Amino acid sequence: MKRVLLSALAVVATAAFAPGAAAARPDAQQVTANTWRLPKDAPRPAARIDAAGWLAGQYSGTGLGGEVEYQWLPPRAAAMFGTLRLIKDG
Numbered sequence: 001m002k003r004v005l006l007s008a009l010a011v012v013a014t015a016a017f018a019p020g021a022a023a024a025r026p027d028a029q030q031v032t033a034n035t036w037r038l039p040k041d042a043p044r045p046a047a048r049i050d051a052a053g054w055l056a057g058q059y060s061g062t063g064l065g066g067e068v069e070y071q072w073l074p075p076r077a078a079a080m081f082g083t084l085r086l087i088k089d090g
Contacts, residue, residue, distance in 0.1 A: 049075045055082075 056074035066088035
C-alpha cells in the first residue's frame with residue numbers, strides 16, 4: 001500500500017510543474033530523457049497548486065499490477081485532495 005501511495009504522490013508532484021519547463025531554460029542540464037537538473041544556485045519559480053488543476057476528475061484503468069481507480073478534487077484553498085483504489089486479484 002505504501003508503494004501505491006508514494007506512486008500517487010509522485011504523480012501529483014510531477015504534475016504540478018509544466019512539462020518541458022526545465023528544458024526551456026538554457027542553464028538546465030539533461031540527466032535522462034525525462035529528467036533535467038538546474039544548477040543549485042539557479043532561481044526556482046514558485047510552485048502553484050493551480051498548475052495541477054488539470055488533474056481534477058475521475059479515472060480508471062489498469063496499472064500497478066491491478067485495476068486502478070482514482071479521483072482528484074479541483075484546487076481550492078491552496079490544496080488538492082484525491083483518492084486512489086488499487087484492486088489486485090479481485
